Amino acid sequence: MTEVSNETRFLHAIEMGLGAWQWGDRVVWGYGQTHTDKDIRESFDVSLRLGIRFIDTAETYGAGLSERLLGGLLKGTDQPVLVATKFFPWPWRFTKNSIPRALKGSLERLKLEAVDLYQIHWPSPILSPEAMMEGMVECVKRGWTRTVGVSNFGQSRMLRAYSTLAQHGIPLASNQVHYSLLSREVEKNGTLARCKELGIRLIAYSPLEKGLLTGKYFPENPPPGVRGSQYTELLKKISPVIKALQEIGQNHGKTVSQTALNWLICKGAMPIPGAKNIRQAEENAGGAGWHMKEEEVARLDEITDNIREYSRA
Numbered sequence: 001m002t003e004v005s006n007e008t009r010f011l012h013a014i015e016m017g018l019g020a021w022q023w024g025d026r027v028v029w030g031y032g033q034t035h036t037d038k039d040i041r042e043s044f045d046v047s048l049r050l051g052i053r054f055i056d057t058a059e060t061y062g063a064g065l066s067e068r069l070l071g072g073l074l075k076g077t078d079q080p081v082l083v084a085t086k087f088f089p090w091p092w093r094f095t096k097n098s099i100p101r102a103l104k105g106s107l108e109r110l111k112l113e114a115v116d117l118y119q120i121h122w123p124s125p126i127l128s129p130e131a132m133m134e135g136m137v138e139c140v141k142r143g144w145t146r147t148v149g150v151s152n153f154g155q156s157r158m159l160r161a162y163s164t165l166a167q168h169g170i171p172l173a174s175n176q177v178h179y180s181l182l183s184r185e186v187e188k189n190g191t192l193a194r195c196k197e198l199g200i201r202l203i204a205y206s207p208l209e210k211g212l213l214t215g216k217y218f219p220e221n222p223p224p225g226v227r228g229s230q231y232t233e234l235l236k237k238i239s240p241v242i243k244a245l246q247e248i249g250q251n252h253g254k255t256v257s258q259t260a261l262n263w264l265i266c267k268g269a270m271p272i273p274g275a276k277n278i279r280q281a282e283e284n285a286g287g288a289g290w291h292m293k294e295e296e297v298a299r300l301d302e303i304t305d306n307i308r309e310y311s312r313a
């Protein structure tokens with residue numbers, strides 16, 4: 001494994017973060033219906049109290065509202081919080097200059113001088129990884145971000161981003177990808193191993209598979225909205241996984257959700273579960289700070305090896 005650079009060491013020290021897509025997003029997550037600003041404030045407060053200090057947002061979440069809500073919460077706390085946000089490669093953003101311009105907008109919404117991690121949300125059909133990294137270099141030079149990451153990048157694009165940044169003496173800090181017990185492509189396609197080799201922190205999004213790995217959804221009780229149709233087939237297959245999570249969790253006094261998150265930590269990834277309320281945030285924080293046994297990891301691997309890949313986020 002490559003030595004982790006000093007600039008990105010802090011990311012490797014974080015076991016788990018908190019996802020903020022739920023904050024302000026009505027379409028997928030029902031903001032304003034299933035959870036309110038009060039719930040969001042309580043989730044934020046309890047997470048900080050329980051040692052979760054890394055929050056992941058994006059300019060697109062709630063069309064900027066997630067960043068605005070987080071900015072308000074940051075103003076109201078004297079606790080140290082690490083903030084990650086993302087650049088979305090809209091088709092009309094066709095030059096590298098759009099990257100610092102977009103970050104400026106994010107910083108205004110977040111009411112911050114700089115973020116800790118700025119990520120490219122998705123690869124672009126228009127901007128090459130090299131051009132996007134040149135835009136990121138400019139963000140670092142202006143002091144607007146401490147580190148640079150990518151998201152949803154496969155190995156080849158990730159390596160191109162890594163090499164471009166390296167020419168400027170900047171490490172690629174992270175790759176944020178879909179990774180859960182029910183979505184293990186990053187293990188199978190070598191991305192996880194390559195991240196470890198190069199000292200790139202792998203951040204696992206949808207670590208609870210959008211609620212499926214909490215044990216509360218099953219075929220007769222699917223998740224509401226768009227998630228229901230996305231997961232029709234998968235829901236039929238997950239009962240052995242939930243049963244194993246329950247049994248393993250019991251060995252450690254942990255819940256199904258906490259055990260599912262811990263499996264990712266044991267794999268060397270940083271999960272960033274989303275939470276809609278204080279109860280979910282409090283429970284999820286208990287996914288960190290312990291390790292299941294190697295044979296328990298192996299048992300979960302074996303059970304989920306047979307569940308085929310089914311969808312993308």
Ligand SMILES: NC(=O)c1ccc[n+]([C@@H]2O[C@H](COP(=O)([O-])OP(=O)(O)OC[C@H]3O[C@@H](n4cnc5c(N)ncnc54)[C@H](OP(=O)(O)O)[C@@H]3O)[C@@H](O)[C@H]2O)c1
Nearest residue numbers: 019020021151205206207208209210211214273274280283
């Ligand atoms: N880079 C990307 O392209 C990308 C894509 C997706 C997500 N993300 C990031 O990753 C974060 C997490 O992923 P995600 O939000 O997709 O999915 P997730 O963390 O797997 O699931 C979150 C949802 O599960 C339910 N839940 C969470 N904790 C629970 C608990 N303890 N008990 C019961 N239910 C619980 C809640 O929804 P219900 O209560 O409605 O079931 C919650 O909204 C996002 O917030 C975002 O920051 C990034």
